[in-house]
Amino acid sequence: MKKPELNRSEFYNISGNEPGVFTVHFHGKLDVRSSAGIIKELIPEINALSLTSLTADLDDVSYIDDFGLILLIELKKAIKNKNSSFGMTDTRNMAENILSLNESDFDRSPGSAKPKKSYGVVIRFGETVIKSASNFKILVSFIGSVLFSFYHVFRHPGSLRVDDTILCMEKTGVNAVPIVALISFLLGLVISFMSSLQLQQFGANLYVASLVAIAMVSELGPIMTAIVVAGRSGSAFAAEIGTMKISEEIDALFVMGFDPTLFLAIPRILASVIVVPLLTLFSNIFAIAGGLVVGVFILDLTISSYISQTIKVLTLFEVVWGMSKSIIFAILISWVGCLRGFQTRGGADAVGNAATSAVVSGIFLIILFDSMFAVGRSYWR
Amino acid sequence: MAIKDTVIQVKNLIAKYGDEVILNNISLDVYAGEVLVILGGSGCGKSTLLKHMVGLAAPSSGNVFIDGIDITGCDTKTLHNILKGIGILFQSSALIGSMTVAENIALPITEYSLMPKYSVDMLVHLKLRLVELEGFENYLPSELSGGMKKRAGLARALALNPKILFLDEPTAGLDPVISSEIDELIMQINRRLGTTIVIVTHDLDTIFTVANRVVMLDKNTKGIIAEGDPKSIRDHSPNPSVRQFFKRNAKLMDP
Numbered sequence A: 001m002k003k004p005e006l007n008r009s010e011f012y013n014i015s016g017n018e019p020g021v022f023t024v025h026f027h028g029k030l031d032v033r034s035s036a037g038i039i040k041e042l043i044p045e046i047n048a049l050s051l052t053s054l055t056a057d058l059d060d061v062s063y064i065d066d067f068g069l070i071l072l073i074e075l076k077k078a079i080k081n082k083n084s085s086f087g088m089t090d091t092r093n094m095a096e097n098i099l100s101l102n103e104s105d106f107d108r109s110p111g112s113a114k115p116k117k118s119y120g121v122v123i124r125f126g127e128t129v130i131k132s133a134s135n136f137k138i139l140v141s142f143i144g145s146v147l148f149s150f151y152h153v154f155r156h157p158g159s160l161r162v163d164d165t166i167l168c169m170e171k172t173g174v175n176a177v178p179i180v181a182l183i184s185f186l187l188g189l190v191i192s193f194m195s196s197l198q199l200q201q202f203g204a205n206l207y208v209a210s211l212v213a214i215a216m217v218s219e220l221g222p223i224m225t226a227i228v229v230a231g232r233s234g235s236a237f238a239a240e241i242g243t244m245k246i247s248e249e250i251d252a253l254f255v256m257g258f259d260p261t262l263f264l265a266i267p268r269i270l271a272s273v274i275v276v277p278l279l280t281l282f283s284n285i286f287a288i289a290g291g292l293v294v295g296v297f298i299l300d301l302t303i304s305s306y307i308s309q310t311i312k313v314l315t316l317f318e319v320v321w322g323m324s325k326s327i328i329f330a331i332l333i334s335w336v337g338c339l340r341g342f343q344t345r346g347g348a349d350a351v352g353n354a355a356t357s358a359v360v361s362g363i364f365l366i367i368l369f370d371s372m373f374a375v376g377r378s379y380w381r
Numbered sequence B: 001m002a003i004k005d006t007v008i009q010v011k012n013l014i015a016k017y018g019d020e021v022i023l024n025n026i027s028l029d030v031y032a033g034e035v036l037v038i039l040g041g042s043g044c045g046k047s048t049l050l051k052h053m054v055g056l057a058a059p060s061s062g063n064v065f066i067d068g069i070d071i072t073g074c075d076t077k078t079l080h081n082i083l084k085g086i087g088i089l090f091q092s093s094a095l096i097g098s099m100t101v102a103e104n105i106a107l108p109i110t111e112y113s114l115m116p117k118y119s120v121d122m123l124v125h126l127k128l129r130l131v132e133l134e135g136f137e138n139y140l141p142s143e144l145s146g147g148m149k150k151r152a153g154l155a156r157a158l159a160l161n162p163k164i165l166f167l168d169e170p171t172a173g174l175d176p177v178i179s180s181e182i183d184e185l186i187m188q189i190n191r192r193l194g195t196t197i198v199i200v201t202h203d204l205d206t207i208f209t210v211a212n213r214v215v216m217l218d219k220n221t222k223g224i225i226a227e228g229d230p231k232s233i234r235d236h237s238p239n240p241s242v243r244q245f246f247k248r249n250a251k252l253m254d255p
């Protein structure tokens, strides 16, 4: 019912004399270049045939390698799926030679890897719980270790790595001044502009100065600075320490008798605690300057009235409040950055994850603690 | 090696990463003043064993004693005190990336001795000469080749003239000339200072020149499959896979 010769291809043709019995004659090279194309063409063709047995004829093949072998294995699989019988004409034993070279046999597909473990929901849930518990343990013990190291530094000031601390202050603080200043200036500009749109209606232009001062000094200044520091330095801490962790450097430090927390975390935390409040101060000043620009050029205020209004509303409490918050934020950011670094396990991608996680947890902690402060303050007053 | 004093004793150690058992019930003694080579195929847990022997990883069961003190149960302070007398060369060298070669080597020296600055420099110079890295004092680890990093790491491990020296593949990635010089150096240190040395290596040259005793780990049994003098194991081990390990290259080396 079918024509004897079904297909002509560069590398094979299929012929059948009796119904259901077919032969695939391969010719040419079955190698890295041809095999994939043949598989794509041949397998659907075979699937479309109604056959009971198929013979692969390799006698005209000039060359076959392991790619060609994959082709044969795929072919055999397709035939098996149709419950038909598969045979090979291979008088020169070409396929055999390749098989023995690869130390594999025809039925086991080459390189049958150990399957990746996959568990049921319950086991995965349990594993997650255990992992979280051990993460929590690391977290608590890291808090302890940081506190202990600070106590140690307090008792033996000589053990502080002063050079590292100063370098870290430069990286975290000095180098962040331009970006913090720019962001704060623009923020001050935006706040005063937006508020002036409303306040102008009441002729309350002067209160733009109060609004900018209060908003920046007690809330936005500390938060903006902390977020910038989390993005710049929190991630850097995690990446630096994480890289040291995966390249055994931290093991080496430990073996040489250093406490990795004292050696790596304390300089970073200390540096952050010193420079972040200073950065916050810069942020406040630049934001007020931004407000001043809008006040003077758009609202027709005089410089002196703007400044005196600002000074009038800023109480000492407000300033100290903002500064203390920024100290807490500094501790949180640097602590979580170092923690993520020390938690790093594995390879390069783990370092990337540690950096990301340091920023995300850092920002989360900043917002969390800020809302706690806000609630606390409203009760306290 | 007349009297065999045990300096390190590993007792029924089981090491796991997660659920996967890497070493199953290993017991091993290291005697004072010997050069012990730990060998075995890649991934069989040699570095893991080393990490457990110095307390960098906690075993899931079993004990490790150094000079009679159980380091698996002691506090960090005691462990640090023990580690002061131990030098370790890590497989990846583990030089601190932000410090120059000289600073890396000076690190343990300045921590544990109150040497004045110029004698520290002098010592660093001597250590670097020992491993033929003179002139590279002010290079950063990232500016060194793999073999140079190995040698710098070795110099750092030797910095305090430790009583016990652990070397994880000291000659991997080095050319044959420097390799044999390192072998020579290891023997010198062992003879002159009486240092106990534990080496992890695949290098048959190293094994036959420096080892007093070898211990072979196996990936399948997760334990020790051969122990003793390298030459007699090569020739007389009842286990064919052990003989094969030694002979594959040994044939090429000594006719």
Ligand SMILES: Nc1ncnc2c1ncn2[C@@H]1O[C@H](COP(=O)(O)OP(=O)(O)OP(=O)(O)O)[C@@H](O)[C@H]1O
Residues within 6 Å of the ligand: B017, B022, B041, B042, B043, B044, B045, B046, B047, B048, B049, B091
């Ligand atoms: N941090 C780790 N987490 C999980 N598994 C690990 C870890 N480190 C090593 N392994 C596994 O433990 C086994 C032994 O590793 P180890 O580094 O001790 O091998 P090795 O004998 O030193 O090999 P090589 O000669 O290649 O250095 C390997 O199968 C490896 O996959």
Ligand SMILES: [Mg+2]
Residues within 6 Å of the ligand: B046, B047, B048, B091, B168
């Ligand atoms: Mg190793």
